[in-house]
Amino acid sequence: MYDKTVRRRRAVLGLLVVSSLILLTAYFREPTGGALHNVQRGILTVVSPIQDGASKALKPVRDLFGWVGDTVTAKGDLKDARSERDKFRSEAIASEAAVRQNAKLRGLLNLDRIPNDLSPYRPVTARVVTRSPTLWFAKITISKGSGDGIRVGQPVIAADGDGSDDAGLIGKVDSVVGSSAVVRLITDSSIAVAATTADGSVSGTVKPSPGNPRDLIMDGVAQKVVVQRGDFVVTAGTVSRRNDLPSVYPPDLPIGRITRVEDAGSLDQVPHLKPFVDPRRIEYVQVLTRRVNDNR
Amino acid sequence: MAGLSPQIALRLAVLCVGVVVLQVAAVSQVVIFGTSADLTPLVVAAVGLMCGSISGAIFGFCVGFLFDAALVQTMGLTSFVCIVAGYGAGRLRELRDPQSVVVPMIVGAVATAITTFGYGLLNFMLGIDAPVSFLLLRVIVATIVFNAIIAIPVFALVRRWLGPALPEDPRRRRRRAYTTGGLSPLSRA
Numbered sequence: 001m002y003d004k005t006v007r008r009r010r011a012v013l014g015l016l017v018v019s020s021l022i023l024l025t026a027y028f029r030e031p032t033g034g035a036l037h038n039v040q041r042g043i044l045t046v047v048s049p050i051q052d053g054a055s056k057a058l059k060p061v062r063d064l065f066g067w068v069g070d071t072v073t074a075k076g077d078l079k080d081a082r083s084e085r086d087k088f089r090s091e092a093i094a095s096e097a098a099v100r101q102n103a104k105l106r107g108l109l110n111l112d113r114i115p116n117d118l119s120p121y122r123p124v125t126a127r128v129v130t131r132s133p134t135l136w137f138a139k140i141t142i143s144k145g146s147g148d149g150i151r152v153g154q155p156v157i158a159a160d161g162d163g164s165d166d167a168g169l170i171g172k173v174d175s176v177v178g179s180s181a182v183v184r185l186i187t188d189s190s191i192a193v194a195a196t197t198a199d200g201s202v203s204g205t206v207k208p209s210p211g212n213p214r215d216l217i218m219d220g221v222a223q224k225v226v227v228q229r230g231d232f233v234v235t236a237g238t239v240s241r242r243n244d245l246p247s248v249y250p251p252d253l254p255i256g257r258i259t260r261v262e263d264a265g266s267l268d269q270v271p272h273l274k275p276f277v278d279p280r281r282i283e284y285v286q287v288l289t290r291r292v293n294d295n296r
Numbered sequence: 297m298a299g300l301s302p303q304i305a306l307r308l309a310v311l312c313v314g315v316v317v318l319q320v321a322a323v324s325q326v327v328i329f330g331t332s333a334d335l336t337p338l339v340v341a342a343v344g345l346m347c348g349s350i351s352g353a354i355f356g357f358c359v360g361f362l363f364d365a366a367l368v369q370t371m372g373l374t375s376f377v378c379i380v381a382g383y384g385a386g387r388l389r390e391l392r393d394p395q396s397v398v399v400p401m402i403v404g405a406v407a408t409a410i411t412t413f414g415y416g417l418l419n420f421m422l423g424i425d426a427p428v429s430f431l432l433l434r435v436i437v438a439t440i441v442f443n444a445i446i447a448i449p450v451f452a453l454v455r456r457w458l459g460p461a462l463p464e465d466p467r468r469r470r471r472r473a474y475t476t477g478g479l480s481p482l483s484r485a
Binding site (some may be wrong): 008009012013016017019020021022023024025026027028033036039040043044047050051052054055059061062065068072128129130131132139141174175182213280281 | 313317318320321322324325326327328329349350353354357360361362364365366367368369370371372373375376379383418422431452
């Protein structure tokens with residue numbers, strides 16, 4: 001009787017371990033459209049409305065706990081924000097003259113103003129429903145899907161906190177089902193974004209920093225280029241004659257600000273930037289559902 | 297496992313869906329001191345401690361499967377580590393049957409450590425190019441500490457949910473019978 005129980009226990013355990021290993025191997029080796037991926041999408045289709053409902057219902061509880069954490073963080077941020085405010089105030093005064101001069105020169109040259117709003121890109125606003133609790137997979141699930149015009153590869157922007165201001169690029173759509181989509185964040189090691197500084201003087205490719213998912217690096221910056229700490233980095237929105245090369249991201253989407261430059265001035269100089277949006281605090285996102293002028 | 301009634305199987309199924317939805321829709325979005333709690337290893341370990349090794353392992357597999365599906369992650373990864381956590385907790389009950397009040401805390405912390413480190417190890421073995429850093433280690437340690445703190449209420453809630461369907465613990469039955477005067481060795485003598 002005892003042997004039978006032990007044998008059965010070992011058999012069940014072995015079966016479970018083998019099942020998960022088969023699942024793991026099959027999933028890892030099959031293409032994105034494979035059977036297990038389809039099963040996963042099917043489960044996501046069924047589970048996402050439940051998750052959406054649960055996310056809405058549990059928002060007050062989340063906010064209550066979030067308030068405690070935010071209060072602690074806010075105390076630290078306040079000091080930094082005050083010193084930044086003083087710095088930007090003096091810079092704003094200097095910029096005002098430059099803006100006036102710029103407008104005057106544009107008028108003289110009959111140049112069109114580049115629109116700042118994203119309406120031509122047909123942004124679709126969605127709520128963040130779930131996010132991976134680990135640092136291994138930088139993904140979030142949002143409450144809109146293919147039924148709302150969302151397709152794989154479309155860029156996603158977000159604002160820190162309530163979605164009111166300081167929007168920044170956070171990633172691109174990774175997979176879509178009818179009523180929800182999974183967004184791969186720019187902190188994921190598989191993502192690289194062609195980027196430039198706001199004044200266009202520095203260009204490179206923004207990638208996650210090895211060893212720190214909350215830090216991004218700008219790869220491929222030329223040796224002679226002088227990179228300034230505090231510079232704003234935006235998407236380059238590159239175009240190419242080859243169909244597979246243009247950036248999926250429109251130009252001038254804010255990404256982050258340069259915090260330090262590793263080996264400045266050398267061949268291997270690497271600017272580090274802090275993303276404008278903390279992926280762990282996003283509540284709402286906007287998916288840019290339309291390519292405009294090949295994202296030129 | 298032999299005494300797994302339909303009622304307890306149903307309760308385990310509801311618990312499985314409930315914990316995954318609660319974890320991904322709410323708990324993982326609450327970040328306190330740079331980390332968030334991970335209910336899955338705690339609940340899997342609690343089921344292992346209450347229902348035994350096989351039930352714990354099967355429950356771990358199901359929770360992991362649903363978790364990977366809901367988060368569109370590599371299928372089988374979470375299942376594998378949760379099987380270990382559930383089976384381990386179940387074996388602890390079967391071999392030692394610890395009764396101390398700090399058992400949930402210790403078991404919860406160990407189960408969290410097994411799942412988080414195991415998950416990382418499997419990722420390395422699969423060659424997933426993920427950032428590995430002091431930050432990652434810090435987050436893992438913080439999650440273990442956080443989980444250890446909330447383990448006691450989580451275990452209590454799981455016990456409350458599964459309790460009505462679980463076969464009564466013989467020791468508790470004996471103690472209750474003794475206090476009500478039913479099966480006291482003295483009265484029998």
